[in-house]
Amino acid sequence: MEEALILIGGSQGSGIETSSLILSSALVRAGYGVLSNREYYSNIVGRHSYIHLRASGKEIPRSLSYPVDLVAALDAESVFFHFDDVREGGYLVYDQDASRTKLRLIASMEPESRARIEARLKEIGAGEELSSLISALSGLGVKAVGLSFSSQLNWLSEKMGIARAEAQRFRSSIVVGAAAGLMGLSLDALEYAIERRFGKRPAVVKANKILISAVAEEVKGAVGTPLSLDSPTMSNEELMLVSGNDSVAMGKIVGGLRYQSYYPITPATDESVLHETFEALKVEGESLGSIVVLQTEDEIAAVNSAIGAALAGARASTSTSGPGFSLMVEGLGWAGMNETPVVITYYQRGGPSTGLPTRGGQTDLLFALFASHGEFPRVVISSGDHMEAFYDAVWAFNVAEKYQLPVIHLLDKFLANMITSMPLPDWSKIKIERGSTIFEAKGIWKRFDKSSVISPRPVLGSGAVTWYTGDEHNELGHITEDPINRLEMYEKRYKKLQLMDAEIAEEERALYYSRGDEDFLLVGWGSTKGPALDALAQLRKEGLRGAFLQLKVFQPFPSRLVSKVLSQYSPERIIAVEASVSSQAAKVIAMNTGHVIRKHALKWTGRPIYTMELVQAVKKLLAGSEREVMSYGK
Amino acid sequence: MASRFRTDVWIDWCPGCGDFGIVAAMHKAFAELNLEPERLAVVSGIGCSGKTPHFINANGVHTLHGRGIAFATGIKLANPELTVVVNGGDGDLLGIGMAHFVALGRRNLDIAVILHNNQVYGLTKGQASPTLKKGDKPKSLPVPNAQDPVNPIAIAVSAGFTFVARGYSSWVDHLKELIKAAINHRGAALVEVLQPCVTYNDLYTVDYYKDKLYKLEEEPGWDPVVRSPEETEEKMSRAIAKSREWGERIPVGVFYVNPYVEPYEDRIAKRNPTFSSVPPARQIIARNGGEPLLGREEFRKLFSDYIIKVKK
Numbered sequence: 001m002e003e004a005l006i007l008i009g010g011s012q013g014s015g016i017e018t019s020s021l022i023l024s025s026a027l028v029r030a031g032y033g034v035l036s037n038r039e040y041y042s043n044i045v046g047r048h049s050y051i052h053l054r055a056s057g058k059e060i061p062r063s064l065s066y067p068v069d070l071v072a073a074l075d076a077e078s079v080f081f082h083f084d085d086v087r088e089g090g091y092l093v094y095d096q097d098a099s100r101t102k103l104r105l106i107a108s109m110e111p112e113s114r115a116r117i118e119a120r121l122k123e124i125g126a127g128e129e130l131s132s133l134i135s136a137l138s139g140l141g142v143k144a145v146g147l148s149f150s151s152q153l154n155w156l157s158e159k160m161g162i163a164r165a166e167a168q169r170f171r172s173s174i175v176v177g178a179a180a181g182l183m184g185l186s187l188d189a190l191e192y193a194i195e196r197r198f199g200k201r202p203a204v205v206k207a208n209k210i211l212i213s214a215v216a217e218e219v220k221g222a223v224g225t226p227l228s229l230d231s232p233t234m235s236n237e238e239l240m241l242v243s244g245n246d247s248v249a250m251g252k253i254v255g256g257l258r259y260q261s262y263y264p265i266t267p268a269t270d271e272s273v274l275h276e277t278f279e280a281l282k283v284e285g286e287s288l289g290s291i292v293v294l295q296t297e298d299e300i301a302a303v304n305s306a307i308g309a310a311l312a313g314a315r316a317s318t319s320t321s322g323p324g325f326s327l328m329v330e331g332l333g334w335a336g337m338n339e340t341p342v343v344i345t346y347y348q349r350g351g352p353s354t355g356l357p358t359r360g361g362q363t364d365l366l367f368a369l370f371a372s373h374g375e376f377p378r379v380v381i382s383s384g385d386h387m388e389a390f391y392d393a394v395w396a397f398n399v400a401e402k403y404q405l406p407v408i409h410l411l412d413k414f415l416a417n418m419i420t421s422m423p424l425p426d427w428s429k430i431k432i433e434r435g436s437t438i439f440e441a442k443g444i445w446k447r448f449d450k451s452s453v454i455s456p457r458p459v460l461g462s463g464a465v466t467w468y469t470g471d472e473h474n475e476l477g478h479i480t481e482d483p484i485n486r487l488e489m490y491e492k493r494y495k496k497l498q499l500m501d502a503e504i505a506e507e508e509r510a511l512y513y514s515r516g517d518e519d520f521l522l523v524g525w526g527s528t529k530g531p532a533l534d535a536l537a538q539l540r541k542e543g544l545r546g547a548f549l550q551l552k553v554f555q556p557f558p559s560r561l562v563s564k565v566l567s568q569y570s571p572e573r574i575i576a577v578e579a580s581v582s583s584q585a586a587k588v589i590a591m592n593t594g595h596v597i598r599k600h601a602l603k604w605t606g607r608p609i610y611t612m613e614l615v616q617a618v619k620k621l622l623a624g625s626e627r628e629v630m631s632y633g634k
Numbered sequence: 635m636a637s638r639f640r641t642d643v644w645i646d647w648c649p650g651c652g653d654f655g656i657v658a659a660m661h662k663a664f665a666e667l668n669l670e671p672e673r674l675a676v677v678s679g680i681g682c683s684g685k686t687p688h689f690i691n692a693n694g695v696h697t698l699h700g701r702g703i704a705f706a707t708g709i710k711l712a713n714p715e716l717t718v719v720v721n722g723g724d725g726d727l728l729g730i731g732m733a734h735f736v737a738l739g740r741r742n743l744d745i746a747v748i749l750h751n752n753q754v755y756g757l758t759k760g761q762a763s764p765t766l767k768k769g770d771k772p773k774s775l776p777v778p779n780a781q782d783p784v785n786p787i788a789i790a791v792s793a794g795f796t797f798v799a800r801g802y803s804s805w806v807d808h809l810k811e812l813i814k815a816a817i818n819h820r821g822a823a824l825v826e827v828l829q830p831c832v833t834y835n836d837l838y839t840v841d842y843y844k845d846k847l848y849k850l851e852e853e854p855g856w857d858p859v860v861r862s863p864e865e866t867e868e869k870m871s872r873a874i875a876k877s878r879e880w881g882e883r884i885p886v887g888v889f890y891v892n893p894y895v896e897p898y899e900d901r902i903a904k905r906n907p908t909f910s911s912v913p914p915a916r917q918i919i920a921r922n923g924g925e926p927l928l929g930r931e932e933f934r935k936l937f938s939d940y941i942i943k944v945k946k
Contacts, residue, residue, distance in 0.1 A: 031946040188945070196942070232946065240940045250937060254926045256919025259712050280906040281928070283935045288927060289917045290909040292711045292902065297737040301704040304697065308677075308708025311695060312716070313915035316708065330698055394926075424941070427930045432920035439916065442672075444691075459915060460693050461713045463672045467687060469696035470680075478643055478688050479696075 001229055003056035004183060005068040007085055008175055009078025011108065013045035015172030016074065018197065020051035021241075021419075022176050022208075025193035026185055028239050028421045031232035033060030035530075037418045037608055039634070042266070042357040046108050048077050050634070057232030060239075060421055062385060062530035065611040066632060069227050070182060072175035074149075076101035076130045077109055080117050081634050083133060088141030091227065093178040093219075096146040099131040113634070145182075145223060147215065149174055156211050160203075173208050177215025184225030187213055240422045244415035247386040247422065248345055249274035251393025252317060253281070253291070254425070256432055259309035259316035261294045261302040266357050267416040268319040268347045299324035303331035303344065310335075310342045311468065313439060313459030315397045317343035321413075322351045322364050329371045332406050336376030338468045338477075339448070339455070339493065341400035341407070341437075345393070348412040350606040359606025360413035362526055362579040365588065368408045369554055375490075377497045379407040380554040384511075384529030386420045388552075394430055399504075402435035403496050404457055410554075412579070414527040414608045438462055446475040450488055453495045497556050506561035509553035518547040520573035520622060521565070523597065525551040525585050528577045528609055535614040544622065551585055557592040566595045575599040575621050579609060600627050607633030639664045639671065643688045652803030652829025653682055656750060657689050659801070659809040660719070664692065667814055674717045677706040679726035681757045683750035686721040700731025703738050706745050712915040714744070714899050717817060724751045724763040728784050732764075738822045739793025741898040746797075746816040746823040749786055752831035753838055760834025774834040787877035790824040791870050791890050797823035798873060798890040802847055803830070804840060808886070815888065821897045828886070843884070850876070850887030860892040 006023070010016040017038065024034045032055045041047035052068070054061040067087035073079045076098040086092055103109075103117060121128065126136035134144045152174050157167035180190055191209055198204040242250070249271045252260070262272035272293060281288040292309070296302045302318040309316035320328065325346050335342045348364045350356025368380050379399050383389035392409060400407040436456040441464035449455040455475075458464035467477030472489060474480045513533060524532045529550050536546045549565050551558075566574060566589070576586040576597045581604050586597040601617040603609050610632050617628035639661040647653045664674065671692040678684045680699035687694025693716075697705045702720045710718045727735050727749050738745060753766040760774025764784045771778040790798045797819035801809035809827060816823035828847075830839050850856050860869045873890035903910040908917075919927050934941065 025942060028942045029945055031944050192945070236944055238941055238943050240937070241942055242940055246940065250933075250940075253936075254928050254933060256926065258914035258917060258919070259708060261708070278936060280908065281936065283932045287906065287908040288932065289912075289919070290902075290906045290914055292909070292914050294707070294711060296704070296707075297733045300701065301707065301734055301737065304701045304704035305708030305711070308695070308705035308710075309712035309915065310708070311705075312709045312712035312913075314712035315919065316712065331701070334698055421942075424930070424934065427926075430926055431924040432926055433924060434920075460675050460695075460709060461673065461716050461913070461915065465671050465691065465693055467694040467696070469688070469694075470698060471696070477694070478641075479685070 001069070001227060002058060003054060003061065004070070004227055004229055005065060006053045006055070006070045006072065006179055007050055007068045007082055008053070008072045008179070009048065009050040009082055010074030010172060011045070011077065012040055012043050012047045012049045014074050016049060016051055019172045019176045020053060022190070022193045022197055023179055024053065024241055024419060024421070025196050026180065026189040027055045028241060029192045030186055030189040031234060032057050032229060033234060033239070033421045035061040035064065035418060035420045037064055037414065039607065040358050048081055048108060050078065050082065055229065057229055057234060059234065063534040063611045064608060070179060072179050074172060074175055077106045079130060079133065080106070081113070083137060083142065084120060086142045091143050091145055091182055091223070092137060093145045093147065093175060094130070094134065095149040097148055097150050099129070099134065101130045103128040143223070145178065145219060147174060147178065152211065152215060156207060159210055160207050162207070170207055170211050173211045174215050177212040178219050180212060181216035181219030182223065182225060182227040184220070184228035236423055238424065240424060241419060242386060242422055243270065243417060243419050244386055244389055244411060245270035246274055247390045248393045248409070248411065251390035253278060254430060255394035255397045256315045257291055257317060258289065258314035259292045259306060261296050261306045261318045262320070263296050263299045263302050263324060265321050265324045267349060267413040268321050268324070268345065270416070271319045271345065299327040300331065303328035303342070307331060307335050307340050307342050310340050311460050313437065313461065317345060319345040319347070321347045321349045322367070323354065325364070325367070325371070332378070333372035333374055333376070334470045335406040336372065336378060336493070337374070337470050339404040339457070341397070341404055343396045343400055343407045343409060345409045345411065347416045348410065356606040358413070360527070360579065360608065361604060361606060362412055362528070362584070363604065365410065365554065365584040368410050369588065376493055377405055378555060379403070379405060379500070380410055381407065382410045382526040382552055382554065383415065384526060384550055384552070386415065386422050387425070389415060390425050391429060398431070398433040401437050402433055403500055404435070404454060405496060410526065412527050444476070447477045448473060448475045448489065450475055450492050453492060453499050501556040504553070504556065506558035509556070509558035510561050511550040511552060512547065512561070512565050513550065514547035518545045520544070520546040520575070521549060521569045522546055522575050522577050522618070523549045523551070523585065523589070524577040528579065531609045531611050531614050532577050534611045535618060538611060538615050539618060544619070546618070554588055557588065559592045562589060563593040563595065566593065571598055573622070575601055575618060577601045577609065577614065579603050598626060601630065602627065603630040605631050605633060639691045641689055641691045645689050646685070647682055648833045650832040651682070652752060652827070652831070653686070653750060655803035655806050655809065656748065656827050656829065657686060659806045659813055660690060660748070662806070662810045663813040663817065666810070667817060669717055673715065674719070675706070675709050676719050676721065677702045677709065678721040679723065679731060681723040681726055681755065683721050683723040683726065700726050700729070701734065702726065703731060703734035703745070703747065707738070707743060710743055710745055713913040714910070715913055718745045719817065720745060720747045722747065722749060724749065724753065724765040724786070725755045728764040728786060728789070736789070736793040739790060739795045742794055742796055742821045742895050743898040744820050746813070746825070748813065749824060749826045750829055751786065751826055752829045752835055754831050754835045756831050756834060760831070770837055772835045772837050785877055786824070786826045787889050788874045791873045791877070794822065794895070795824045796821035796892040796895045799824065799888045800826040800828065800886045802828045802843060802886050805886070808849065812888065819891065821895060846882060846884045847886055848883055850885050850889070858888045858890050860894060863894045866892060866894070
């Protein structure tokens with residue numbers, strides 16, 4: 001096979017994250033690229049969660065799709081949820097010990113999901129017991145591979161001389177073994193992955209190696225290696241295995257982050273935790289600096305303390321998601337009013353209110369663009385994948401300092417939690433630019449000198465004396481309500497938009513993916529990039545040639561470039577792809593260019609847009625439909 | 635001397651406002667401490683007290699309602715070499731900004747907070763503030779205040795402030811000494827200042843305070859300082875008990891000093907000494923005109939746990 005799609009399901013807290021990490025590491029070690037997404041409830045232990053993973057030896061995958069080649073289920077609930085996700089000819093690994101489990105007795109399943117599954121079971125002629133569903137799978141062309149998990153673990157406890165209860169900890173390794181067996185993954189790669197994960201605990205390493213290789217051999221013996229991947233053709237000698245949170249955190253560190261504040265919130269906080277872990281920037285025992293990472297009392301303190309740190313000259317940022325950003329809005333306005341460089345990393349999740357706290361969406365673009373009373377320039381940038389997010393995290397600081405304004409780096413839960421195998425960044429693409437930030441100065445300083453749009457900015461502690469206020473102010477930073485000063489100072493700030501528009505190439509703000517032979521266009525942003533590009537590749541195989549326009553910077557908006565691209569297509573052939581109900585990027589395009597996009601492929605279930613559903617949606621839209629709503633995924 | 639810290643900005647508080655005394659005390663305190671205006675940051679919130687930084691010749695950061703402490707926290711952590719003084723009103727620090735007030739105590743970060751307490755929201759025409767007693771009806775209120783007051787001294791002591799004092803805006807020299815002590819103290823310091831609001835508060839006036847205030851330091855046997863860590867509980871309890879005294883006698887002076895609690899800066903420096911050798915805000919982050927300090931090789935070493943060597 002050229003690529004494999006795998007789903008590992010189990011209850012939250014049962015170790016599927018570790019399973020997927022071991023599997024991913026082994027695949028990367030063996031030369032494959034991986035992309036995996038984690039779907040989970042807002043719950044610590046007990047609710048259903050799963051990992052959806054794509055591996056390819058040809059290229060690093062950039063989107064996920066269904067059906068999958070393999071569902072490896074740690075519990076009955078995962079089988080009930082995902083049996084329908086397996087392709088014809090695909091495999092489902094399950095625990096035989098759970099055969100008697102009845103659907104209606106699975107208390108952790110929500111009634112809405114249960115009702116839908118019940119209906120589907122009826123359709124395929126299965127009863128409500130797992131064993132009955134397993135028997136019916138052959139009718140769907142799905143091959144069931146049953147293992148007695150308890151027997152495996154009892155065997156392990158004897159082999160390792162550990163208590164049976166202790167052996168339970170290795171339950172999730174059974175599915176790793178099963179997947180590795182079906183894929184024919186090399187034992188070397190698996191052992192490397194196990195050591196990488198549990199290196200400092202030899203007993204755990206040993207138990208995992210024994211169990212995973214035994215299960216792999218057993219599964220191979222029973223069904224062979226039907227899911228083995230073609231030898232990889234990728235040339236990477238090393239790859240990083242990182243989540244979107246990791247990649248942004250690392251980008252910020254390279255970009256010179258010295259102050260990061262946060263209040264715990266999903267799905268942003270993992271980023272700050274990485275900063276805490278690396279706060280001393282220790283390389284071979286030598287500290288290259290120090291990052292202050294402050295867990296604040298709320299998001300209000302998070303943003304305002306970051307602004308304070310920025311006033312003092314530190315590259316400062318905070319990370320949050322929608323509910324937290326809602327609390328940060330007043331601070332955002334202060335930063336705008338006081339021309340302060342602060343970066344807010346904003347991971348969108350399902351709203352409004354608490355919404356779907358652990359699921360994704362692209363529903364906060366307009367909020368990020370317009371939040372706050374009054375008018376002031378801000379920069380809103382989005383990233384289409386992990387690599388972009390890394391570079392953009394550096395860029396965000398540069399833009400913030402050069403133009404002295406707040407920058408919102410708008411990401412989403414999809415990116416935050418997806419783990420990819422990413423090449424090391426290219427250092428020739430990274431530059432630190434601090435604009436007219438001044439670290440040595442003297443005397444009373446006109447911080448808001450009107451003689452240029454960007455006034456030189458001595459930081460607090462530079463030796464200058466400066467004043468700041470959220471009130472309208474004069475050049476010294478003192479309050480004034482004088483109408484002519486208001487006219488000039490307000491416009492001085494606002495003119496930064498024009499300045500940025502002139503200085504930042506539009507090609508950096510919107511990316512046009514075209515071979516020049518297309519007759520339709522997809523328009524998207526952020527996490528829709530991967531599925532859009534993959535859907536287009538698929539459609540091209542079917543003779544439909546489409547291009548992709550990726551919007552990256554929403555303010556200052558690349559109006560000329562976007563207008564030019566949109567003008568090349570008939571309005572009937574332009575489709576916005578967005579994870580929202582209101583197609584917010586299309587609204588921003590209309591506002592800035594006058595082009596009204598009439599066709600929309602939308603999804604707001606909180607789950608990622610999958611390639612196959614986007615392919616279907618695009619076909620229907622090209623055939624005349626105006627709005628296609630996607631909903632695949634559990 | 636104090637004139638060094640005056641600015642040309644016309645002070646637009648009501649004639650007779652207690653804030654004049656507070657600013658005068660700060661001017662004098664800063665001068666007597668030989669602070670450099672360039673190394674001092676005066677941070678404020680919103681309201682009459684919020685305007686304070688404009689009247690002081692030192693770096694001034696006039697922020698949002700209730701958020702002075704939050705801004706100050708970032709300033710201090712980014713550059714611990716700066717002296718950071720926060721001015722806020724009773725509504726600002728104890729109403730909308732209470733979360734930050736309590737958090738500063740928990741951190742014991744080296745910031746001095748001057749709380750302008752006149753029991754009303756002055757700039758919005760005299761509504762009840764969190765320190766106004768239940769049943770009080772200053773002339774600006776149409777009905778008596780129906781909410782109980784908070785006790786700033788007791789909250790500060792319980793929250794973890796390690797220097798807690800109260801002054802009076804008309805006793806400028808006494809207040810000046812309290813402010814100096816608060817700045818000299820390493821850790822979170824509070825100076826609550828009782829001040830009349832001449833326009834809206836006709837209950838707590840100069841006349842009201844005249845015969846009631848007394849200085850703690852003149853009380854025989856009063857020692858607010860924790861002399862050994864074992865004394866902490868006792869000194870805290872005594873400070874809180876003393877802070878409840880409000881009637882014919884109202885104490886001003888130092889309520890509580892605890893030099894044994896590690897300031898937040900030290901807690902960071904213990905984990906990472908680089909923090910104290912060069913302030914984060916002044917650390918080099920790039921070289922050769924823009925190359926990141928963290929080069930490719932340093933990056934590879936720092937994040938080696940995330941890198942997988944491919945072995946085909």
